[in-house]
Amino acid sequence: MNNSISAEHNLSSCHTSTNILIVDDILENIRLLSSILEKHGYHTRKATSGKMALTAVQADPPALILLDIRMPDINGYEVCQQLKANPKTNNIPVIFLSAADDISDKIQGFQAGGVDYITKPFHIDEVLARVEHQLTIIKAHKTISDLNSRLEERVKERTQQLEMANTKLLKMAFQDSLTKLPNRALLMKELWQAIEKQIANPNHKFAVLYLDCDRFKIVNDSLGHLAGDELLIALTQRLQTILNEQDLLARLGGDEFVILLTKITDQPYVTAIVDNIFNRFQEPFFLREREIFISFSIGVVIDSSHYRDPETVLRHADIAMYKAKSLGKHQYQIFAPFMYEEACQRLQLETELRKCIQHSEFQLYYQTIIELETGKIVGVEALVRWHHPTLGWISPTQFIPIAEETGLIIQIGEWILKQACYQLRNWQLEKIVDTSFYISVNVSAYQFSQSKFIQQLDEILAETQLSPQCLRLEITETAIMDNTSSAAMVIDNIRQRNIQLSIDDFGTGYSSLSYLHSFPVDNLKIDRSFINRLQDNTSSLSMVQAMIQIAQNMGMNIIAEGIETPEQWEQLKLLNCPFGQGFLFSQPLEPEKIANLIISSHSL
Numbered sequence: 001m002n003n004s005i006s007a008e009h010n011l012s013s014c015h016t017s018t019n020i021l022i023v024d025d026i027l028e029n030i031r032l033l034s035s036i037l038e039k040h041g042y043h044t045r046k047a048t049s050g051k052m053a054l055t056a057v058q059a060d061p062p063a064l065i066l067l068d069i070r071m072p073d074i075n076g077y078e079v080c081q082q083l084k085a086n087p088k089t090n091n092i093p094v095i096f097l098s099a100a101d102d103i104s105d106k107i108q109g110f111q112a113g114g115v116d117y118i119t120k121p122f123h124i125d126e127v128l129a130r131v132e133h134q135l136t137i138i139k140a141h142k143t144i145s146d147l148n149s150r151l152e153e154r155v156k157e158r159t160q161q162l163e164m165a166n167t168k169l170l171k172m173a174f175q176d177s178l179t180k181l182p183n184r185a186l187l188m189k190e191l192w193q194a195i196e197k198q199i200a201n202p203n204h205k206f207a208v209l210y211l212d213c214d215r216f217k218i219v220n221d222s223l224g225h226l227a228g229d230e231l232l233i234a235l236t237q238r239l240q241t242i243l244n245e246q247d248l249l250a251r252l253g254g255d256e257f258v259i260l261l262t263k264i265t266d267q268p269y270v271t272a273i274v275d276n277i278f279n280r281f282q283e284p285f286f287l288r289e290r291e292i293f294i295s296f297s298i299g300v301v302i303d304s305s306h307y308r309d310p311e312t313v314l315r316h317a318d319i320a321m322y323k324a325k326s327l328g329k330h331q332y333q334i335f336a337p338f339m340y341e342e343a344c345q346r347l348q349l350e351t352e353l354r355k356c357i358q359h360s361e362f363q364l365y366y367q368t369i370i371e372l373e374t375g376k377i378v379g380v381e382a383l384v385r386w387h388h389p390t391l392g393w394i395s396p397t398q399f400i401p402i403a404e405e406t407g408l409i410i411q412i413g414e415w416i417l418k419q420a421c422y423q424l425r426n427w428q429l430e431k432i433v434d435t436s437f438y439i440s441v442n443v444s445a446y447q448f449s450q451s452k453f454i455q456q457l458d459e460i461l462a463e464t465q466l467s468p469q470c471l472r473l474e475i476t477e478t479a480i481m482d483n484t485s486s487a488a489m490v491i492d493n494i495r496q497r498n499i500q501l502s503i504d505d506f507g508t509g510y511s512s513l514s515y516l517h518s519f520p521v522d523n524l525k526i527d528r529s530f531i532n533r534l535q536d537n538t539s540s541l542s543m544v545q546a547m548i549q550i551a552q553n554m555g556m557n558i559i560a561e562g563i564e565t566p567e568q569w570e571q572l573k574l575l576n577c578p579f580g581q582g583f584l585f586s587q588p589l590e591p592e593k594i595a596n597l598i599i600s601s602h603s604l
Helices: 027-039 050-059 076-085 103-112 124-149 155-173 184-200 217-223 225-242 267-280 310-326 337-359 396-406 409-429 453-464 477-481 484-496 528-532 538-553 566-574 591-602
Strands: 019-023 043-047 064-068 094-098 116-119 207-213 248-253 256-261 285-287 290-292 296-301 332-334 362-371 376-388 392-394 438-442 471-475 500-506 523-526 557-560
Touching: 019 027, 019 050, 027 043, 027 124, 043 050, 050 064, 050 076, 064 076, 064 124, 076 094, 076 103, 094 103, 094 124, 103 116, 116 124, 124 155, 184 248, 184 256, 184 310, 207 267, 207 310, 217 225, 225 248, 225 256, 225 267, 225 285, 256 267, 267 296, 267 332, 296 310, 310 332, 310 337, 337 376, 337 396, 337 409, 362 409, 362 591, 376 396, 376 409, 376 591, 396 409, 409 438, 409 453, 409 591, 438 500, 453 484, 477 484, 477 500, 484 500, 523 528, 523 538, 528 538, 538 557
Parallel strands: 019 043, 019 064, 064 094, 094 116, 296 332, 376 438, 438 471, 471 500, 500 523, 523 557
Antiparallel strands: 207 256, 207 296, 248 256, 285 290, 362 376, 376 392
């Protein structure tokens, strides 16, 4: 295989005492490497086969070996293993040479005992850097050995050498091991310097971009962590092409990166860089014969004049990034003070939510479900409410997302399910309702995906003595589509127990309706957004009519949510919608009030 040299390199200091053995069965490769190294002062020897290399090493051990992997007699891995097995040669560092750049090849090389890996075609800078790096390590080991042997005589020299070694280790401590980017420690150091420069000179402005990959976990889950690492390296390389030399790109860990722009002019300058990032990442990555698209949620700190510590800068950029992610991802948000207040409130709400679970502050309210043709109450939907002792009523739209993000929704959902079943069973025992009356309970996607959900369901029904036919579970389209294989098993188990399943907020999720064939459910609940526009919007009327027809054709019931006016009620009856709920019939009420409403409806 022919190899070429990609760039020229300046001559370094003389290395005439350094003996390097080059092993390759292709003479052109040997001539190229020998020319490069001897040009920079190294002494080289050559071997064109594995056997010749082993003989040359025994005759005169070199300081370093550049070893080709693919050779006809003995391959490079076997040569390296034999050298490492011999106490006289096991300390000689081996750098493998190969045209293969696959991760598995590199791993095999390191397992054989290699210390580094150079891919073909050769690049001067890379060859010299890797050779010099290994020789530096050799020299450091020799220095330490010499210093130990002459510890009593040269205490001062030993101290100086140790300080040099510590300096090198300190440099390594500032580098991310995977991407070779600056890590958090170096970023914080650079942020300190940027802040100090701005304090000394108000005209010296800087900005921080906090980048988080959207849905990066899918790559790790589907292709594996090694593929994820390869993608992170590719992300790094693409980001570096966007930035200027004076800008700092750092990796904080995982799929989070930070860009420190040290010389900015104004806000449009910063947003132009952000736009450039978004534009460049519209292009796919090609990873293991797959096209991969990656987007970022980005938090931006531009007004840096009032900052006095790097932790606050980074925290505010992080808050802005999460704001961007919560608004739909693949966008950026510039930090504003209200975002910090929101974050503090969210943290406080999370703390209060944990206490709420311990102190049983939740209450269940119930909203009637009506047979639209007759006005008969056929069931109720259980709705959780939270009345905090000092904060008052807290909306589910505030605390449910936090509960889902923290995993507390599992405990809350179990409590709701159990309380709702107990409530309906009590109404049955009190003869307020018969066994045709049902209760509907919302189940979050997080609950639905839990491996113990069916077991939990069985235990609650056994404990409350409620017949499964009296319970309906409401899930969203997302709960099904996020994990179709496990969803199919859960749905099958639910149907085996004669528990009806409803799709909540139907029409607002996935555009394809094909999942209804694969995941049969009993009821579709039309989202209130369609009902609200029923009279004023022809397209909404057509959509509702289509949903009703879909349900009828597939043998499902349909329930319209959010009915608020008699006109909406009449229109839904004309469309042959059988069931509905909304403020027109009843707001969510406490158990006693809803029981009285059910009793009073019997006399009508």
